[in-house]
Amino acid sequence: MEHHKRESRSYRHRQCGDETLLDGMDLTYVSHIFYHPGRTYCASCDDVFPVHEFEWADTGECLTNWYSRYAAKFQGLDRFLGDELLVYLTIAIGTIVGGLVGFWVGNKWALGVAIGGSVVGVLLVGFIGFVVGAAIKEGVCRRVLVTEDFTSLE
Ligand SMILES: [Zn+2]
Incomplete structure (x- = not known):
């Protein structure tokens, strides 16, 4: 599996269905599999909501599942x-x-x-x-x- 540095990524707020583009420090902050924020920002709603209400726009995976899926690979x-x-x-x-x-x-x-x-x-x-x-x-x-x-x- 090859990994390329990602410059930006969008997530979708499931309640409103709209995407928010993340880059730079925002993307790093939201992508931390161990110390991710509990709530994050939807540009369309102009408000913050719990991360479990968001999914990556490119894969459709809920952020909460994404965090735990990768964090679980670190054993012992x-x-x-x-x-x-x-x-x-x-x-x-x-x-x-x-x-x-x-x-x-x-x-x-x-x-x-x-x-x-x-x-x-x-x-x-x-x-x-x-x-x-x-x-x-x-x-x-x-x-x-x-x-x-x-x-x-x-
Ligand atoms: Zn929204």
């Missing part, structure tokens, strides 16, 4: 590793470990060096935590969904 540990919360966690761990190690190493010389060392450790190991967490998350999403881009899912 993958659900944890494929989540952006993992990235925040690895950043937090890197920040704490880097700060402590930097302080410990610098403290062999002087308190000023220890403080400088902890700042360097926070930035450096915090960044490594971000890179590692993001790589794990994207790897799991690609393995489970073939893509890490939820907007390109059918």
Whole structure:
């Protein structure tokens, strides 16, 4: 199955039958299979309604079914590793470990060096935590969904 980056997608509000075009951040926001909004906007009604009242215009699949169909592919540990919360966690761990190690190493010389060392450790190991967490998350999403881009899912 090939995946192409989707620039825009329309959903249909089932109550009025009209379509609303989504792109950019709006499409990303509505397409998040784990943290999707509970309500979304219909341009024709100029109001927001629960997501279960909407279906993708191209496939006719209800958004609620679409979210759970893809989210259900993440079994066990993958659900944890494929989540952006993992990235925040690895950043937090890197920040704490880097700060402590930097302080410990610098403290062999002087308190000023220890403080400088902890700042360097926070930035450096915090960044490594971000890179590692993001790589794990994207790897799991690609393995489970073939893509890490939820907007390109059918
Ligand atoms: Zn409507």
